Amino acid sequence: MTHPVLTMTSISKTFPGVRALDGVQFRLFPGEIHALMGENGAGKSTLIKVLTGVYSPDEGAIDLAGTPVSFGGPMQAAAAGVSTVYQEVNLCANLSVAENIFIGREPRRLGSIHWGEMRRRARALLARLDLDIDVTALLGTYSLAVQQMVAIARAIDIKARILILDEPTSSLDAREVEQLFRIMRQLRDTGIAILFVTHFLDQVYSVADRITVLRNGKLVGEYPIAELPQLALVEKMIGKELDVLERLEEQPKRDLAALEASTPFIQADGVGRKGVVAPFSLTIHGGEVVGLAGLLGSGRTEVARLLFGADRADSGRFVVNGAQTPMRNPVAAIGHDIAFCSENRRTEGLVGDLTVRENIILAMQAARGWLRPLPRRRQDELVAKYVEALSIRPSDPEIPVRNLSGGNQQKVLLARWLITEPRLLILDEPTRGIDIGAKAEIQKLVVQLSDGGMAVLFISAELEEVLRLSHKIAVMRDRNLVSQLANDDTVSAEHIMQAIASAGGTGQ
Amino acid sequence: MSALKNHRLFWPVLVLVALLTANAIYRPSFLAVQMRDGHLYGSVIDIVRLSAPLILVALGMTLVIATGGIDLSVGSICAISGAVACFYISQQPDQNSLASVLTALVLGLGLALVLGAWNGVLVAIIGIQPIIATLILMVAGRGLAQLITEGQIITINSSPYKTIGVGHLLTLPFAIFVALAVTVLLAALTRRTALGMIIESVGGNAEASRLAGIRSRRIIFLAYVISAVCAAIAGFMLTANVSSADGNSAGLWIELDAILAVVIGGTSLAGGRFFFSGTILGALIIQTLTTTVYAMDISPQTSLLFKAVVVIAVCLIQAPAFRDKFTRRKPTAVSQKEQVPA
Amino acid sequence: MTTNIFTGRTWPRLLQQRHLPLLATLALLLVMYGVGVSQYRAFSNVQVIFNVFIDNGFLLVVAVGMTFVILTGGIDLSVGSVVAMTAMVSASLLQDGKPAPLVLLIALLIGPALGFVMGCVIHYFEIQPFIVTLAGMFFARGMCTWISETSIPITDPFWTAAAQERIGDPRGNFVSVSVLIAFAVVAIAAYTLAYTPLGRNVYAIGGNPQSALLMGLPVARTRIAVYTISGLCSAVGGILLSFYTLSGAPLIAVGMELDVIAAVVIGGTVLTGGSGYVFGTVLGVLVLGVIQTLITFDGTLSSWWTKIVIGGLLFVFILLQRLIGIRKK
Structure with a gap:
């Protein structure tokens, strides 16, 4: 066996309040494709950023081909042979293909840029990647897949020894992914070490040689691909040992049959959006909690956004309360008493400048229109009631919401929708990044609300939560809704993991 | 002390007080107010009267900036509405007929509504960047104003119209009351209804506002x-001051002063929270600066140097x-945010 | 293996779209010229074209500088005032009897210095270019009146020679020295944008500043450079203007920034940055010049129509850019 080209030893990195990496080991051999796996917050991006010098580690050492290194930034890393291609193509769409490959180190003649030489070298380089395109055309005129290839071409031209591909496949279709893999294998065979980050399990198994799994900033393990079946991988990523989950299941399961007898509140019938989520059908009844399980990037959030009209579905139809209705935009959804708490509290949920009170009444006020302001006394009553009920701290409703902690911000967002008395509440990762106490409170609240007749769509990466709260569980995988299970005594975390991991179809 | 210093109006008030103090020291009669012919006169009253048009324009600008936009066309709109009237x-x-003056005002306001709607459509419906969208009317508007006046300076002799600019009411300049009335009206419109909060929400976080069910296009x-x-009313005032309309120079560069007043007043150019009180203070500071420089026998143009510094x-x-x-x-909240791992 | 899906272009039509604004401007210019020639016999005289250049040489130089700034996605409102300030400084120094070469050197240093400072404030303190250059505009205009409140005539022999020198063909058609300088500036700028890393970095930053940073391009240096270049172009423009008017006047070139921005946009440069050519800016300036000439030739149309037409053209071109932008998405 050869020596590793890269060894990262005991890497730790702490951010205010978060231990992002905790003594992580990582190694990379020349001529291998190495998948780095882990759920949100596992520490994948932090590890890559430490490697490329975006962050400096608090502890630990990085060794590149036998020399200790510490990069000042991605440029230095690239110069030393560690190149990164990001998920969003970080090139300039307004420049030509050739220029995107060479900008910053253009071939020169007598001080001027030698365009002819640049084009020639670009063509030669792209030919290595089996890409025969017009290198003088603007990058923006090509599909994302081609842009990704150009990014790889740029990366390997800087004499790369290590190529980091950070979720390169998330916007590619199946054929494009195949092409990318072919090139990855080709590059591997020339001795380049490829670090591959993806959320798609099938892809890992079709291209990777070795897997490193991270969870909560810690190393779970490094495995040759043959020694880690899909189900085991999912368990290692999600991390609850099965017996722990079993014990939680001893709580009484929630009964579905009675609920399913009534008219459904909402029926999504073949609803989908091209390139975002494959057509799916989902029915939610009043008083029912539907859990949406699946790995990050499996299309959980996208389903929620379609149901709320945040993105427009381009196929299928919605039936709300027995009447067909186009879910054109959030205003329409809110008109049907649907509420949506986004997982991105800061960018899609709260308005940081506004006070707690204003954030809470925002949706209700928007529905009334600006000409009919909610009387201040009524505002204060409602706000006081929910600050109390959800124990939002600090309890002063007149401070800007951005000064609150994550858990309290989440409660403010919940309160915003609860005062509108929705009939369907969509919660996208409501318990992520908040402390245990707040988490338990929110889970309790979901049970109370559904007992009161509200329909809830509950999205969470934590199976334990989904199992505990849901009447029915829908499982997402590679942007498909792959199965729906009534959450009775026969269902266990293992079932769901199998559904997540099952290699049915090729994804996409 | 620290709480006082952190108040958003601390710096604007400090600057205004400093300017007034400097004037009072330089020329002790500065703060004096006299009663003549039943009207109050004095430098301070002059400053308020002269800043009335700027206050009006800046108030409107405050709302636009709060949505995250900017309106460069207000100077041209001043010129157009003044010219039409x-x-x-x-x-x-009979130029002194109250009825015809009122008709003139309605015409001017009507045209301003159309021009405002034009800007609104370009920004909110077509989705052109505000700075570019309003640049069109900024350039073309001057031409339109001159088209209306046929390149002449229209001189009028209408005492009702003149009142808007230089008349008096209850011993004080009429313009002050106009500015006050518009301020009260706008404050009521935004703070008595939910408009103010919704504007701040749209400017503060457009995507979150959309997901909360706000129809931001209408608001913008x-x-x-x-x-x-607001610009049109300021235009009436500016033309009434001199009883004439000059398409070329009426309200020239007032958009820049207005943006400045808004920024001095603590409303962020990025949008979000807006403060009428700060804007008014900002406008008063700008006018006081001009008056101060004038009083010190420096040319008014040179006051631009001071403005640049401010x-x-x-x-x-x-x-x-x-x-x-x-x-x-x-570190501030912003820099903390950036450190959170992605 | 046999099916390579990455051959060929996805949307070949878009290739032409990137030149669409430029072609539209060219067509517009030809149409306007055609109208002029068909309506007025004297319009076909070559000197008419030369006069457009003579009257707008300084505008062209300033617009070239603005093109750099707009290509990065910024804006420079200070140009008109810097032009005036440069002319004022020159006139005032010459009046004091300073030698012409020294005056030229000083005058050509002030603009870039101000541009450099503005660029630093914009980049390092992250304040919008609009506000910073607005302050620069106030500052430069204030300096003008601080130097003198009235116009200062220039009698220096070098200046008068530059103003009166006619470079022409035997048939009597001629251009001024300023036109040649303007052409030189255009040529240097076009070379810089197309053939130097600085120029390409300007496009990259305008296209996607985050990417530019990640690709390791010198974003700070480039951004400061464009405002310095714009300052330098404004300074050259100021000198040319003082050749043209043989004086420095504190209120000259008021509002010139609008004409300059309009010329750049009509020339096909996208105001959000990343796309455009110096050649387009030349066309844009010509469009403005020909509009003025047409209105002068007509005699019945009044001068304010210039502004209305420019505003109308701005609208059309911005709408065109917006539509192309939407289709790209």
């Missing part, structure tokens, strides 16, 4: 219309990047 009055047999459209109407100073004080670099306190 003066042109109409100049065509009347409305802000540009209000801005145009703009840069105020913007730097408010810029997070500047604060971070030059204050050794705990």
Whole structure:
């Protein structure tokens, strides 16, 4: 066996309040494709950023081909042979293909840029990647897949020894992914070490040689691909040992049959959006909690956004309360008493400048229109009631919401929708990044609300939560809704993991 | 003391007081107010009267900036509405007829509504960047104003119209009451209804607002219309001051002063929270600066030098990047956010 | 293996779209010229074209500088005032009897210095270019009146020679020295944008500043450079203007920034940055010049129509850019 080209030893990195990496080991051999796996917050991006010098580690050492290194930034890393291609193509769409490959180190003649030489070298380089395109055309005129290839071409031209591909496949279709893999294998065979980050399990198994799994900033393990079946991988990523989950299941399961007898509140019938989520059908009844399980990037959030009209579905139809209705935009959804708490509290949920009170009444006020302001006394009553009920701290409703902690911000967002008395509440990762106490409170609240007749769509990466709260569980995988299970005594975390991991179809 | 210093109006008030004090020391009669012919006169009253048009324009600009936009066309709208009003009055047999003056005002306001709607459509419906969208009317508007006046300076002799600019009411200049009335009206419109909060929400976080069910296009459209109407009233005032309409120079560069007043007043150019009180203070500071320079026998144009210093100073004080670099306190919320791992 | 899906272009039509604004401007210019020639016999005289250049040489130089700034996605409102300030400084120094070469050197240093400072404030303190250059505009205009409240005539022999020198063909058609200088500036700028890393970095930053940073391009240096270049172009423009008017006047070139921005946009440069050519800016300036000439030739149309037409053209071109932008998405 050869020596590793890269060894990262005991890497730790702490951010205010978060231990992002905790003594992580990582190694990379020349001529291998190495998948780095882990759920949100596992520490994948932090590890890559430490490697490329975006962050400096608090502890630990990085060794590149036998020399200790510490990069000042991605440029230095690239110069030393560690190149990164990001998920969003970080090139300039307004420049030509050739220029995107060479900008910053253009071939020169007598001080001027030698365009002819640049084009020639670009063509030669792209030919290595089996890409025969017009290198003088603007990058923006090509599909994302081609842009990704150009990014790889740029990366390997800087004499790369290590190529980091950070979720390169998330916007590619199946054929494009195949092409990318072919090139990855080709590059591997020339001795380049490829670090591959993806959320798609099938892809890992079709291209990777070795897997490193991270969870909560810690190393779970490094495995040759043959020694880690899909189900085991999912368990290692999600991390609850099965017996722990079993014990939680001893709580009484929630009964579905009675609920399913009534008219459904909402029926999504073949609803989908091209390139975002494959057509799916989902029915939610009043008083029912539907859990949406699946790995990050499996299309959980996208389903929620379609149901709320945040993105427009381009196929299928919605039936709300027995009447067909186009879910054109959030205003329409809110008109049907649907509420949506986004997982991105800061960018899609709260308005940081506004006070707690204003954030809470925002949706209700928007529905009334600006000409009919909610009387201040009524505002204060409602706000006081929910600050109390959800124990939002600090309890002063007149401070800007951005000064609150994550858990309290989440409660403010919940309160915003609860005062509108929705009939369907969509919660996208409501318990992520908040402390245990707040988490338990929110889970309790979901049970109370559904007992009161509200329909809830509950999205969470934590199976334990989904199992505990849901009447029915829908499982997402590679942007498909792959199965729906009534959450009775026969269902266990293992079932769901199998559904997540099952290699049915090729994804996409 | 620290709480006082952190109040958003601390710096604007400090600057205004400093300017007034400097004037009072330089010329002790500065603060004096006299009663003549039943009207109050004095430098301070002059400053307020002269800043009335700027206050009006800046109030409208405040709303536009709060939505995250900017309106460069207000100066041109001043010129157009002033020109329309003066042109109409100049065509009347009896220029002193109250009815024809009122008709003139309605015409001017009506046209301003159309122009504001034009800006609103470009920004909110077609989705052109505000700075570019309003640049069109900024350029073309001057031409339109001259088209109305046929390149002439229209002089009118209408005492009702003149009152808007230089008349008096209850011993005080009439213009002060107009500015006050518009301020009260706008404050009521935004703070008695939910409009203010919704504007702040749209400017503060457009995507979150959309997901909360706010129809932001309508709100943004409305802000540009209000801005145009405010500019039109300022245009009446400016032309009434001199009883003539000059398409070329009426309201020239007032958009820049207005933006400045808004920024000095603590409303962020990025949108979000807005403060009418700060804007008014900002307008008063700008006018006091001009008057001060004038009183000190420096040419009015040179006052631009001082203005440049004030703009840069105020913007730097408010810029997070500047604060971070030059204050050794705990990092601001913004820089903390950036450190959270992605 | 046999099916390579990455051959060929996805949307070949878009290739032409990037030149669409430029072609539209060219067509517009030809149409306007055609109208002029068909309506007025004297319009076909070559000197008419030369006069457009003579009257707008300084505008062209300033617009070239603005093109750099707009290509990065910024804006420079200070140009008109810097032009005036440069002319004022030159006139005032010459009046004091300073030698012409020294005056030229000083005058050409002030603009870039101001541009450099503005660029630093914009980049390092992250204040919008609009506000910073607005302050620069106030500052430069204030300096003008601080130097003198009235116009200062220039009698220096070098200046008068530059103003009166006619470079022409035997048939009597001629251009001024300023036109040649303007052409030189255009040529240097076009070379810089197309053939130097600085120029390409300007496009990259305008296209996607985050990417530019990640690709390791010198974003800070480039951004400061464009405002310095714009300052330098404004300074050259100021000198040319003082050749043209043989004086420095404190209120000259008021509002010139609008004409300059309009010329750049009509020339096909996208105001959000990343796309455009110096050649387009030349066309844009010509469009403005020909509009003025047409209105002068007509005699019945009044001068304010210039502004209305420019505003109308701005609208059309911005709408065109917006539509192309939407289709790209």
